[in-house]
Amino acid sequence: EAQVTQNPRYLITVTGKKLTVTCSQNMNHEYMSWYRQDPGLGLRQIYYSMNVEVTDKGDVPEGYKVSRKEKRNFPLILESPSPNQTSLYFCASSGGSEQFFGPGTRLTVL
């Protein structure tokens, strides 16, 4: 089944404790992206990647890192999480037009 998977689905952590949210797609898509969704603000793009080893900042990249070492994987790294990074995070991939989304990761930073 064609899909985008994210792990973990739920995460509660404390300020400053490094974490990684994994994202994987099995559709051989070149484009992958991370978003955060906050009430009243909608979905905002954090980082995107046009292909392996190519990443670019979206609208809200501060406090996040990404890497794209393989086509299928695009992990999101929070080196020192803060409470304002509490949000619902989505990973997405695209083969050129349509975007497909993962199920989301609900992150709470205490």
Add this chain to the structure above:
Amino acid sequence: KQEVTQIPAALSVPEGENLVLNCSFTDSAIYNLQWFRQDPGKGLTSLLLIQSSQREQTSGRLNASLDKSSGRSTLYIAASQPGDSATYLCAENTGNQFYFGTGTSLTVIP
């Protein structure tokens, strides 16, 4: 900075009614526009994708239109059903970045 606006923010209709959701965008160099559905606490499900060269797309009871010159897209839902209750999001693709509206929350009353 691209802005995507969705009006209304919330809509409540009786079952069986036809309805229109609106999406406005500021970038005339749009690559494509995608409509999504999001159920509470869930991920995004793609409904329709309209390429910049197209005027409309149809899938079942859904019809989406695109007018690049006016910066508008509409999602028409025919014969609404309670199962259509969800938040509907539009996303503008500028080629390498995606910009989302904040959505229209639809409630269809049985």
